[in-house]
Amino acid sequence: MMRFHRRCGDRVTLLHDNKTAVRNFVEFNHGLILSAEPLQDDIIFEVTIDRKVNVWNGSLEIGVTTLDPEYIELPATVTKLRNTAWVLSGSSVLKDGTTLINSYGPELDTLREGDCLGVMRTSKAELLFFINGRCLGVAATDLPATVFAVIDLYGQCVQVTIKYNTSTIMTSLDQTETSPNNDVASSVMDSELLDGRDAEPCEDYVQADEVGACALVEIDRLYFHPRCGALVIMSDNYRSAERAQPLDDFNNAVVMTHRPLKDNELFEIRIDSLVLKWSGSLEMGVTTHDPATLSFPPTMTNLDSGTIMMSGCKVFVNGHGTSLEYGNFNLDDLSEILRQSVITESAHIIEDKSTK
Known part of the structure; x- marks a missing residue:
């Protein structure tokens, strides 16, 4: 090989x-x-x-x-x-x-x-x-x-x-x-x-018997899109994301999924590492913007269209904060190794699944 x-x-x-x-x-x-x-x-x-x-x-x-x-x-x-x-x-x-x-x-x-x-x-x-x-x-x-x-x-x-x-x-x-x-x-x-570009290689295949024959069936697992913020380092086949120089810069680390989310699909990641130097922490949400063409902002709360983000304990729509306090926790208080549907300084996709 x-x-x-x-x-x-x-x-x-x-x-x-x-x-x-x-x-x-x-x-x-x-x-x-x-x-x-x-x-x-x-x-x-x-x-x-x-x-x-x-x-x-x-x-x-x-x-x-x-x-x-x-x-x-x-x-x-x-x-x-x-x-x-x-x-x-x-x-x-x-x-x-x-x-x-x-x-x-x-x-x-x-x-x-x-x-x-x-x-x-x-x-x-x-x-x-x-x-x-x-x-x-x-x-x-x-x-x-x-x-x-x-x-x-x-x-x-x-x-x-x-x-x-x-x-x-x-x-x-x-x-x-x-x-x-x-x-x-x-x-x-x-x-x-x-x-004439080829499709990106995918290793996520399983063997499946269909009508007595062996076939390859693709598992459409989520991973991070190759295009991302300027300070992001990808690893583990785009399932881990890390912010480079975390003690020197606190932003420019936006990552997005490689494809749109499906209905009732949960995108879940694990927080691997945090640093204590800065205020604030991870932000999570959804956007209609395509990562293939997006000019990545320092943070997603800078976008003024098509974007809903949770930051701290509040929801931001197109960059504007609402009065809504969402949930009974603050994202800034989350610690390492917690499972959340978020993207942070250093994060690893642990699984994705559909909810009924």
Whole structure:
């Protein structure tokens, strides 16, 4: 099974059995990660962009290198690799920092959360790059027999996960028109490449017998949406959320469910950790805003439309407090490990269920 190598950039944390990589976004570089093993011919090494932030310029870069991650000294950025490395940066293909092909494909900085980016060495010793499963054409030829995938969590891109679908694919470029110098023809539009995005992988499946046959049935469990507040760190397959630097900043940590709640469905989380430095605590509620397009506010009580929140012991509608004291408790008084339908500084989804 494909994994990232344990040796990685100084700002990178590996999660989920080294299949997810997260860069601390207080800095825009030192985010290099490499494959744990050399690439197999005709097998795509593909990652999904889990999270981007709007703090920096630039974004994800990907390529291959002959250098073994066990022994190399990792530079601050992938474009500083000078010993046999081919890298797709922006829209150009570079070798050892020198441009081979300009305008090779869509600008990588425009990729969004949920988009997939892949690299492959073919049995013909060709280098291919992929966006959302679409081949961009031959980027280089005569590659060495042994190369490792290398990815730079640079700039805005702070988290990726190795995609589960890593089976052998066709290496023919019959479906991709290329010009004589191997540039992708202008008829292949950026929108075509980006609109072909695959659904996000889901591990929540169970085996079920139906009419004597074995079938896969998806469990539509709730988890946090990948898009969230600027200071949120996700883990445990988006079932845990933590506010980064909790003693330095008290807000910018809004998280939402990955899909709308169903009728009579209870969304429940566990409070894992609290800090005593600040006043106030978690706030909970519902909103009609889509997390995929929402410009996340510092707190949800800042929204003036489509939002009902409980803060303390009062209910706020579209940012305006009401006179209603809801329940016989105050959210500010809740302690760690209590089960509540809330989102807080550090929280973990424990279950979701329907009530009758």
